[in-house]
Amino acid sequence: MxxxxxxxxxxxxxxxxxxxxxxxxxxxxxxxGLGAFSASAASSAKVQQKYNPTISSIDLSVLPPGFDCYKxxxxxxxxxxxxxxxxxxxxxxxxxxxSPPSGSGSLGNRLSQWIQKLLPEPLFIGGTDLDVILPxxxxxxxxxxxxxxxxxxxxxxxxxxxDSRTAPSCYSGISYSTDNGATWHASSALCSGxxxxxxxxxVVYNPRLGxxxxxxxxxxxxxxxxGLWTSPNGVTWSVGACAHNGTSxxxxxxxxxxxxxxxxxxxxxxxxxxxxxxxxxLYVVYSDNGTTWTxxxxxxxxxxxVQITGDLQSSGRVYVAAMNEGGGGLTVRQNVMYRSTNGGxxxxxTNAGPGFQGPGRSNPSYFACMFNNGINxxxxxxxxxPAANGNVVSLxxxxxxxxxxxxxxxxxxxxxxxxxTDAGLTWGTPxxxxxxxxxxxxWQPSLTTTQNGTLFASWYDQREVNGGxxxxxxxxxxxxxxxxxxxxxxLDNGATWQPDDMVGRALSPLPAQxxxxxxxxxxxxxxxxxxxxxxxxxxxxxxRNIINNSxxxxxFVNFVQGTSSPTxxxxxxxxxxxxxxxxxxxxxxxxxxxxxxxxxPGTTDIGNHCDDCITTIALPFSYMLYDLTFTSxxxxxxxNAQFMTIDAFFNNVCLPWTTHNYTIMPYWDDLNTVQQTGCxxxxxxxxxxxxxxxxxxxxRIFNIEWRTLYPQGNGMxxxxxxxxxxxxxxxxxxxxxxxxNLFATAGVQKDDGNFTPxxxxxxxxxxxxxxxxxxxxxxxxxxxLTPTATFTPTATATAT
Numbered sequence: 001m002x003x004x005x006x007x008x009x010x011x012x013x014x015x016x017x018x019x020x021x022x023x024x025x026x027x028x029x030x031x032x033g034l035g036a037f038s039a040s041a042a043s044s045a046k047v048q049q050k051y052n053p054t055i056s057s058i059d060l061s062v063l064p065p066g067f068d069c070y071k072x073x074x075x076x077x078x079x080x081x082x083x084x085x086x087x088x089x090x091x092x093x094x095x096x097x098x099s100p101p102s103g104s105g106s107l108g109n110r111l112s113q114w115i116q117k118l119l120p121e122p123l124f125i126g127g128t129d130l131d132v133i134l135p136x137x138x139x140x141x142x143x144x145x146x147x148x149x150x151x152x153x154x155x156x157x158x159x160x161x162x163d164s165r166t167a168p169s170c171y172s173g174i175s176y177s178t179d180n181g182a183t184w185h186a187s188s189a190l191c192s193g194x195x196x197x198x199x200x201x202x203v204v205y206n207p208r209l210g211x212x213x214x215x216x217x218x219x220x221x222x223x224x225x226x227g228l229w230t231s232p233n234g235v236t237w238s239v240g241a242c243a244h245n246g247t248s249x250x251x252x253x254x255x256x257x258x259x260x261x262x263x264x265x266x267x268x269x270x271x272x273x274x275x276x277x278x279x280x281x282l283y284v285v286y287s288d289n290g291t292t293w294t295x296x297x298x299x300x301x302x303x304x305x306v307q308i309t310g311d312l313q314s315s316g317r318v319y320v321a322a323m324n325e326g327g328g329g330l331t332v333r334q335n336v337m338y339r340s341t342n343g344g345x346x347x348x349x350t351n352a353g354p355g356f357q358g359p360g361r362s363n364p365s366y367f368a369c370m371f372n373n374g375i376n377x378x379x380x381x382x383x384x385x386p387a388a389n390g391n392v393v394s395l396x397x398x399x400x401x402x403x404x405x406x407x408x409x410x411x412x413x414x415x416x417x418x419x420x421t422d423a424g425l426t427w428g429t430p431x432x433x434x435x436x437x438x439x440x441x442x443w444q445p446s447l448t449t450t451q452n453g454t455l456f457a458s459w460y461d462q463r464e465v466n467g468g469x470x471x472x473x474x475x476x477x478x479x480x481x482x483x484x485x486x487x488x489x490x491l492d493n494g495a496t497w498q499p500d501d502m503v504g505r506a507l508s509p510l511p512a513q514x515x516x517x518x519x520x521x522x523x524x525x526x527x528x529x530x531x532x533x534x535x536x537x538x539x540x541x542x543x544r545n546i547i548n549n550s551x552x553x554x555x556f557v558n559f560v561q562g563t564s565s566p567t568x569x570x571x572x573x574x575x576x577x578x579x580x581x582x583x584x585x586x587x588x589x590x591x592x593x594x595x596x597x598x599x600x601p602g603t604t605d606i607g608n609h610c611d612d613c614i615t616t617i618a619l620p621f622s623y624m625l626y627d628l629t630f631t632s633x634x635x636x637x638x639x640n641a642q643f644m645t646i647d648a649f650f651n652n653v654c655l656p657w658t659t660h661n662y663t664i665m666p667y668w669d670d671l672n673t674v675q676q677t678g679c680x681x682x683x684x685x686x687x688x689x690x691x692x693x694x695x696x697x698x699x700r701i702f703n704i705e706w707r708t709l710y711p712q713g714n715g716m717x718x719x720x721x722x723x724x725x726x727x728x729x730x731x732x733x734x735x736x737x738x739x740x741n742l743f744a745t746a747g748v749q750k751d752d753g754n755f756t757p758x759x760x761x762x763x764x765x766x767x768x769x770x771x772x773x774x775x776x777x778x779x780x781x782x783x784x785l786t787p788t789a790t791f792t793p794t795a796t797a798t799a800t
Contacts, residue, residue: 076275076302079328079366080250081379082217083162083171084198084224086519095365097516125456125487125659126538126560127647129505132175132184133554136547137165140514144173145524145541145553148254151532152205152212155180155616156234159539160201160214161555162524166191167517171199172216176234180634180646181537181559182614185235193239194227195220202254202528205234206290208266213290215243215254215270223247226270230290243285243293248275253307253528261314264343271298271308271320278302282322286344298322298338298347304381306335307528311388311423312451317341319424321352321386321395329363330406332356333382335397339424352418353427357400358382359413359443361472369521370412370443371510373472378510378523380444384415385528387449392493393424396433396445396457410470411439415459417447419494433457433488435500438468442486448529448536455494456529456536456560458487458503465507476512476550483508485540489560503558504542509551511543523553534644536560561644561661588626590729590748590756590773597733597770599720601683602690602705606635609688611672611711612648613637620693620702621725625662626750626775635689639667639706639744641721650711652745654760656752666732667719667767669744671708681716681736682707700725715739719767732758733770741767748773 069092077085089095133144147161156178163173170191177184191197198217205212212234218227222245230240243252252272257264268287273280280302285293298320306321320338325331335352359382360368367379384397395418401411416430434442445459465471465481473482485504490497513522529538537559543551608615616634623630625643634642638650643662650670657663672687679687687707694701702723709715718735732746741759746767749755756773758765765771 076279081525082198082200082250095519125501125503126558127645130181130557132159139548141165142547142552143515143518144555147539147555148201148203148528149537149539150203150205150530158203158234160203162199164515164518170197172197180616189237190229194218204254204256206256221245225249226252241291243270251305255308255310257310259314262316264316269308269344271305273305284344306383307385309386309388313390319386319388325381328366330358330368333358337424352395353430359398359400360406361412375475376521377475379521384445385447387447389449389453391423393420394494396447398443413441413443415442415445436463439470440468446527446529448531450531450534452534453493455490458538461486473510475510477509478546478551481507482510506544508543511551511553559646588775591776592758593772595770595772599733599735600703603692606689608637609673610637612650614646614648623723624728637673638671640665655747655755655757656749658752661751664748665745666721667744672711673708676713678709678713698726728775731772734767737767
């Protein structure tokens with residue numbers, strides 16, 4: 001927890017202003033110091049392009065019977081990404097297992113961290129960071145990374161990821177949330193039924209079958225094939241079919257066509273490399289029932305499977321993004337897009353954009369590594385993720401920051417986006433998504449699209465940790481920040497992009513990999529994003545949780561909401577092919593009128609008894625806010641009602657609350673609904689959020705009452721939101737509020753440019769009586785909040 005200062009007017013005191021001046025002076029001195037001492041050492045001799053193995057020692061106990069370590073290259077094991085291949089490399093003495101911390105952070109970095117804590121919290125894309133792993137494993141078996149996320153019915157989201165807590169017998173972990181991400185539950189449900197689970201996670205929900213499907217590489221499916229598990233609810237899992245029986249499958253990815261208008265509605269697809277054929281032939285298997293799978297070869301020789309996806313609209317088209325890795329190392333790459341228009345039966349391909357120089361600092365083996373500060377770390381070849389919506393097909397990827405052999409570059413990675421507007425037949429010019437001006441590295445991007453054409457791209461980004469300059473981070477340091485997850489949003493299917501901004505709510509050190517059962521360079525090879533309706537979810541590897549005095553790998557996720565009426569900030573166009581400009585939604589906003597009213601006591605306890613949490617409830621009737629109709633709402637203990645986002649952030653801001661579209665703030669402040677002695681003054685002596693319904697169909701009123709305290713258990717803050725059936729207006733009614741409007745925010749917003757404030761931190765209207773928010777056409781820009789005369793309430797009428 002936080003919290004705001006008990007003395008909420010302390011910032012007005014002169015001594016505090018003097019302290020702020022000292023802090024700012026410290027910031028200046030710290031920046032000067034970092035500039036003097038944080039310059040990276042010049043790179044040594046050029047790293048060799050090819051890997052020539054020299055076998056040092058062999059551990060026969062973990063090798064397949066009769067395995068010959070000198071056939072590593074011949075069998076393509078050195079270029080496989082799965083954890084079983086890594087274990088074989090370790091056993092053959094060709095790779096190290098684990099990467100212990102290589103040192104602690106500098107004094108300058110610790111000072112930078114201290115100063116960072118004193119600065120105001122910046123704006124972010126998406127909601128709260130959510131750690132889906134807890135509780136963690138026992139050190140050193142604490143590696144959780146490389147994830148795929150998917151959403152389904154009943155507010156359920158599932159994340160499948162690699163987890164070393166029971167390695168080497170199982171490398172799988174799966175977490176679920178049944179409350180739209182507010183709480184998460186981790187399990188090892190996929191560790192039985194298909195022999196040894198080697199990881200490489202996939203997960204989808206198939207509404208036609210009413211079933212979840214999760215998968216990993218498994219020994220029970222031919223030795224190293226693709227095993228599936230099924231679930232009716234995303235919570236309990238049963239062993240399913242083998243989607244493919246193989247001895248050397250690698251890097252599978254999955255997608256399901258969930259559009260009821262598609263000719264292939266409910267068909268599931270899994271792409272993968274088969275290293276026993278052509279050195280890594282590219283395949284897809286597809287199925288309409290999850291039991292019988294049909295294989296199709298897309299390419300007879302090795303080309304890396306990156307990710308499979310399909311059109312969210314009704315065409316039924318499916319796409320596989322692949323990469324020609326140029327023989328490995330830091331060579332030139334080429335993205336290739338495969339396309340099927342007949343349900344995966346036949347495929348065609350085209351180059352997706354020009355060739356590009358691979359990102360990274362070194363290549364100690366086949367894979368390039370992003371860091372080599374004493375330890376080669378974070379293997380990555382520039383892979384990104386595709387997305388498709390209608391005729392627009394999108395792809396992001398990472399390339400070297402300069403068109404040169406990247407070990408010799410000063411900028412070791414940037415993120416690029418490329419777009420096709422003719423269903424993948426031709427491709428436009430790549431656009432760089434990260435807009436920082438320094439040499440900081442960006443790598444391993446992901447991408448997804450929502451039904452309404454919102455694109456969400458995210459990546460790992462170093463721009464904040466060394467003044468915008470490159471930083472070869474220390475592995476596992478608990479004190480040296482290395483990166484943050486950044487991202488960018490397009491509201492018009494990639495034609496233009498909003499400014500890039502932070503996704504992760506915290507900076508992260510470079511996590512170590514202490515588990516000897518996992519290859520030392522591993523930090524997770526992909527972070528497959530996805531969407532459900534207008535909600536996108538993205539995961540990443542994060543090292544903020546310190547175990548055994550070392551940063552280590554956890555999977556975090558974040559939810560990002562799409563919007564149906566974009567007004568994007570123009571930027572470089574990703575494709576020269578013109579697209580139609582969408583017809584803008586008529587502008588509406590709310591006018592606030594003082595009314596007479598009193599709180600109708602709630603009778604239904606929704607179960608919100610917490611500090612900084614969200615509870616999602618179904619509405620008793622459909623309700624339209626601005627121009628969208630909703631059937632559920634996410635209620636925060638901190639006094640706001642979010643119809644699209646899920647964010648329990650406590651520190652109120654004056655509107656707009658960036659990226660929090662379609663939100664009503666009856667009384668947004670740092671509040672607490674936990675049952676405490678201070679709740680005795682409320683009906684029944686209980687705090688929480690309570691609802692009731694007044695009136696009859698078709699003129700019902702849904703009353704949502706907050707009974708809260710301040711986080712310290714003091715004060716009394718009682719207020720209510722009323723939604724009207726078949727009407728667009730809503731009311732806010734205030735009861736007892738200890739500090740009135742001094743430290744809270746009230747109002748409503750559609751998006752960052754369309755909002756109506758009522759009060760904020762003492763400015764605006766009083767937190768007294770009741771107000772009705774009535775929708776009307778936009779007339780003029782919303783005025784800034786200014787002090788108003790004190791409102792004297794009239795006598796309140798009886799409850800309605």
